[in-house]
Amino acid sequence: MDRFSWTSGLLELGETLVVQQRGVRLCDGEEKVKFDSGVLLLSTHRLIWRDQKNHECCIAIPLSQIVFIEEQAAGIGKSAKIVVHLHPTSSNKEPGPFQSSKYSYIKLSFKEHGQIEFYRRLSEEITQRRWENMPTGQTIQVNKDPQAGRIRAVGIVGIERKLEEKRKETDKNISEAKEMVELSKAIANKIKEKQGDITEDETIRFKSYLLSMGIANPVTRETYGSGTHYHMQLAKQLAGMLQTPLEERGGIMSLTEVYCLVNRARGLELLSPEDLVNACKMLESLKLPLRLRIFDSGVMVIELQSHNEEEMVASALETVSEKGSLTADEFAKLVGMSVLLAKERLLLAEKMGHLCRDDSVEGLRFYPNLFLTQG
Amino acid sequence: MHRRGVGAGAIAKKKLAEAKYKERGTVLAEDQLAQMSKQLDMFKTNLEEFASKHKQEIRKNPEFRVQFQDMCATIGVDPLASGKGFWSEMLGVGDFYYELGVQIIEVCLALKHRNGGLITLEELHQQVLKGRGKFAQDVSQDDLLRAIKKLKVLGNGFGIIPVGGTYLIQSVPAELNMDHTVVLQLAEKKGYVTVSEIRSSLKWETERAKQVLEHLLKEGMAWLDTQAAGEPQYWLPALFTELYSQEITPEEAKEAIP
Numbered sequence: 001m002d003r004f005s006w007t008s009g010l011l012e013l014g015e016t017l018v019v020q021q022r023g024v025r026l027c028d029g030e031e032k033v034k035f036d037s038g039v040l041l042l043s044t045h046r047l048i049w050r051d052q053k054n055h056e057c058c059i060a061i062p063l064s065q066i067v068f069i070e071e072q073a074a075g076i077g078k079s080a081k082i083v084v085h086l087h088p089t090s091s092n093k094e095p096g097p098f099q100s101s102k103y104s105y106i107k108l109s110f111k112e113h114g115q116i117e118f119y120r121r122l123s124e125e126i127t128q129r130r131w132e133n134m135p136t137g138q139t140i141q142v143n144k145d146p147q148a149g150r151i152r153a154v155g156i157v158g159i160e161r162k163l164e165e166k167r168k169e170t171d172k173n174i175s176e177a178k179e180m181v182e183l184s185k186a187i188a189n190k191i192k193e194k195q196g197d198i199t200e201d202e203t204i205r206f207k208s209y210l211l212s213m214g215i216a217n218p219v220t221r222e223t224y225g226s227g228t229h230y231h232m233q234l235a236k237q238l239a240g241m242l243q244t245p246l247e248e249r250g251g252i253m254s255l256t257e258v259y260c261l262v263n264r265a266r267g268l269e270l271l272s273p274e275d276l277v278n279a280c281k282m283l284e285s286l287k288l289p290l291r292l293r294i295f296d297s298g299v300m301v302i303e304l305q306s307h308n309e310e311e312m313v314a315s316a317l318e319t320v321s322e323k324g325s326l327t328a329d330e331f332a333k334l335v336g337m338s339v340l341l342a343k344e345r346l347l348l349a350e351k352m353g354h355l356c357r358d359d360s361v362e363g364l365r366f367y368p369n370l371f372l373t374q375g
Numbered sequence: 376m377h378r379r380g381v382g383a384g385a386i387a388k389k390k391l392a393e394a395k396y397k398e399r400g401t402v403l404a405e406d407q408l409a410q411m412s413k414q415l416d417m418f419k420t421n422l423e424e425f426a427s428k429h430k431q432e433i434r435k436n437p438e439f440r441v442q443f444q445d446m447c448a449t450i451g452v453d454p455l456a457s458g459k460g461f462w463s464e465m466l467g468v469g470d471f472y473y474e475l476g477v478q479i480i481e482v483c484l485a486l487k488h489r490n491g492g493l494i495t496l497e498e499l500h501q502q503v504l505k506g507r508g509k510f511a512q513d514v515s516q517d518d519l520l521r522a523i524k525k526l527k528v529l530g531n532g533f534g535i536i537p538v539g540g541t542y543l544i545q546s547v548p549a550e551l552n553m554d555h556t557v558v559l560q561l562a563e564k565k566g567y568v569t570v571s572e573i574r575s576s577l578k579w580e581t582e583r584a585k586q587v588l589e590h591l592l593k594e595g596m597a598w599l600d601t602q603a604a605g606e607p608q609y610w611l612p613a614l615f616t617e618l619y620s621q622e623i624t625p626e627e628a629k630e631a632i633p
Contacts, residue, residue: 230457230459254531255529255530255531256480256526256529256531259476259477259480259526259529260477260480260481263473263474263476263477264477268470269458269463269470270458270469270470270473270474271458271473272455272456272457272458272463272469272472272473272525273473273476273525273526273527273528273529274456274457274525274528275457275458275459276529277528277529294530297532297548298530298532298548299530299531299532299548300529300530300531339487340531340547340548359593360593361589361592361593361599363593363595364593
């Protein structure tokens with residue numbers, strides 16, 4: 001336990017959190033110490049332990065101090081443990097809770113489980129040695145071992161290296177991809193917190209990266225929302241492509257209709273539903289002749305700018321009055337609209353006070369609102 | 376790292392450290408962007424390799440698709456988020472699912488007047504396979520579910536409701552809350568449900584049961600059989616197994632493509 005140093009618990013620049021687990025007790029070799037209930041955090045560089053009751057109490061050990069790790073199964077009344085064998089302390093180590101220890105290993109006791117995952121992640125980090133590639137802002141504690149410790153370490157590390165070579169090619173892809181994802185998340189956070197001098201253009205460029213990788217975009221800038229240059233282009237394309245179909249359909253189409261229409265036309269390199277929505281969200285700001293509208297029910301439609309749903313409501317009222325009353329189905333058939341949009345129009349008319357509903361088991365029927373006209 | 380201490384000296388040191396941290400943050404963000412560009416290029420090359428080996432497999436093999444999706448989930452990426460993504464462009468994963476999305480929408484629209492916008496995953500699967508024809512790639516139920524999850528974003532009310540050992544797919548923006556869902560699950564066993572069954576299985580008051588059933592009737596998801604012996608039965612057309620094999624008629628097909 002004398003390898004630990006006090007720390008603020010803040011991650012360094014370049015250091016990423018890998019996994020964390022609550023309910024972990026630390027043991028100095030075979031002996032219990034006062035650190036009996038804490039959160040254990042694994043980063044790319046360190047193992048950090050923070051007391052759950054007193055957050056100020058936080059200690060850490062660099063991963064480079066670790067020689068090898070072992071699993072110790074749970075027993076009756078005993079939690080599962082990970083035994084962490086350590087190199088001797090380096091001379092430039094920062095102060096910590098213990099000046100000396102008779103053990104060269106510690107035990108991590110997982111009182112609330114989680115040891116399997118933690119062991120796996122810890123093994124990965126020790127093997128990958130990512131801390132060597134990502135120097136942090138502070139001094140890294142390079143470990144200079146005396147001879148004795150080294151010999152033992154080589155043997156074990158040698159075995160580990162052989163195991164690593166056996167890894168599949170896909171695993172390599174996964175870890176590379178993971179690093180990229182970590183990095184992009186770090187940048188996304190920075191943008192979010194408005195740290196850094198990142199221009200609007202760079203933000204858009206960065207969003208394209210996120211888009212290519214398929215990462216949900218947490219960054220939203222007012223002007224373009226989740227949009228990228230790709231979505232801007234797409235929006236313009238859609239405006240061209242949908243003009244005629246919209247005119248043929250009375251100036252309004254549901255987003256699902258648009259999705260089918262556009263993708264059927266493209267044949268290849270289809271749009272994802274998200275692409276479509278993101279492009280449509282930009283229509284208005286790009287001053288294109290179409291717009292996206294979201295009804296109260298959540299139904300999303302594309303309308304021609306020249307289309308005025310409120311005016312259509314007036315004609316809907318006429319139609320309903322002529323027939324006395326209509327359901328959405330009946331109205332749809334009469335007017336030649338999809339039932340979905342027919343219903344939205346009638347609901348809007350009701351919202352505006354022109355129609356009343358009769359909601360029975362036989363269906364939802366709309367009547368002219370006589371309270372308004374004859375009241 | 377310094378031990379947390381009290382005293383002006385420690386506080387001042389901490390403030391200095393924080394200020395330096397923030398300053399480095401500015402510089403580092405630009406560096407990180409540059410670093411990211413480089414890593415992206417490397418990643419692209421590796422992915423190209425991966426794609427050349429596995430592209431066919433993805434298109435042809437439903438099990439491989441599941442593995443691939445799981446791998447992506449581990450990394451924390453959604454390969455179907457955009458047609459412009461690496462995954463789409465190099466592996467063609469996107470097109471497969473987006474086209475499936477179109478087919479799902481069309482089947483649901485065609486059958487909506489029969490089942491009120493509720494359909495079992497099995498029936499949807501069968502109808503989609505029929506529509507795709509003999510020479511199309513194999514499509515699994517897992518594929519359908521993933522495609523449907525993506526369709527939700529279009530605002531048309533696509534939803535997935537677990538019932539029995541399978542799923543009901545909702546394709547209309549009708550509001551179905553927990554009460555409705557649980558009645559649907561109850562009805563799944565026999566294809567219909569009665570007020571008494573709801574009362575005894577779920578321990579509800581008659582009023583609550585009736586409200587739920589009436590809502591389903593109004594939405595066209597349930598049909599009322601008043602001539603049943605005993606009490607009225609509420610049937611879910613989505614669960615009529617006899618209807619499964621029924622083809623989509625030409626009129627229904629026209630309804631599907633606006």
